[in-house]
Every structure is written in C-alpha cells, then in structure tokens.
Amino acid sequence: MKIGSTAGKVRPNGYVEIRVDLVSYQAHRLAWLYMTGEWPVGDIDHINRNPSDNSFKNLRQATRSQNLCNVPALSTSSTGCRGVDFHKASGRYRARIRVDGKRLDLGLFNTIDNARAAYQEAAGKFHGGFSIALGE
Numbered sequence: 001m002k003i004g005s006t007a008g009k010v011r012p013n014g015y016v017e018i019r020v021d022l023v024s025y026q027a028h029r030l031a032w033l034y035m036t037g038e039w040p041v042g043d044i045d046h047i048n049r050n051p052s053d054n055s056f057k058n059l060r061q062a063t064r065s066q067n068l069c070n071v072p073a074l075s076t077s078s079t080g081c082r083g084v085d086f087h088k089a090s091g092r093y094r095a096r097i098r099v100d101g102k103r104l105d106l107g108l109f110n111t112i113d114n115a116r117a118a119y120q121e122a123a124g125k126f127h128g129g130f131s132i133a134l135g136e
Contacts, residue, residue, distance in 0.1 A: 014051035028054045032061070043067040045130070062130065065101075069127040079112055083119035095119045099126045 008018035016027035045062040087094040093115035095106035109115040123131035
C-alpha cells in the first residue's frame with residue numbers, strides 16, 4: 001500500500017474493511033481503537049447510519065439492542081415506516097415498538113402519518129439518542 005493512499009476497501013454492505021497482518025477488521029472498530037486506545041466493547045454504532053462514514057464524531061459505543069434501534073424500516077416493509085404496518089382486520093395502521101425484547105402495541109391509527117408519529121414519540125422515549133432520525 002502506498003503512503004497517503006486510502007486503506008481498505010468498501011464491502012457490498014457499505015462497511016469499510018482493513019487488513020492488518022492478514023487479518024480483516026472493520027474500519028470503524030479500528031477508528032475507535034485509534035481514537036480511544038481501547039478495543040470497543042460491544043457494537044460501534046454509526047450515528048448517521050452511513051457505514052462508510054468512520055469519522056470519530058459519527059461513532060459511538062452501543063449494545064446490540066441500541067445499535068438495532070438506529071436502523072431504518074426493512075425493505076420488505078409494506079408501509080416503508082419503521083414500527084408501522086397495515087392492520088387488515090381494522091383497515092387502520094398499527095404502530096408497535098420493541099422495548100427490552102418485548103413488543104409494545106402503540107395503537108391503531110386512521111393515517112400512516114399518525115401511526116408514524118406515535119412510533120417516533122415512543123422511540124424517543126424508550127430508545128433515546130439511539131432512535132432513528134425523525135425523517136427516517
């Protein structure tokens with residue numbers, strides 16, 4: 001590797017991987033080690049959800065549960081909103097959230113926007129700074 005060139009490569013999932021002595025490491029974990037002098041315990045969360053942005057201001061230690069609070073709706077989501085699905089039996093939108101491994105029903109709503117607002121309020125209350133950005 002040439003001095004001054006960028007280390008590592010971007011994986012298909014967006015994370016940067018760097019090899020040191022023939023061992024591959026995730027760049028965000030190496031960045032944490034470099035900046036703090038300690039190998040990270042648990043997960044390292046990318047605050048802005050960009051896995052290739054390994055600036056130290058964008059990284060924070062997190063438990064697995066906290067890290068999972070900072071992910072968008074799954075691509076298979078019928079509504080495109082995290083924590084919101086369409087409840088066929090009632091013809092309304094249902095908002096739900098996981099707290100300490102248990103699902104908490106937040107209610108049924110006439111509009112997707114009201115269900116999303118209920119989820120976002122609960123995420124702020126239960127997940128704090130690890131809840132996803134309001135704009136999703």
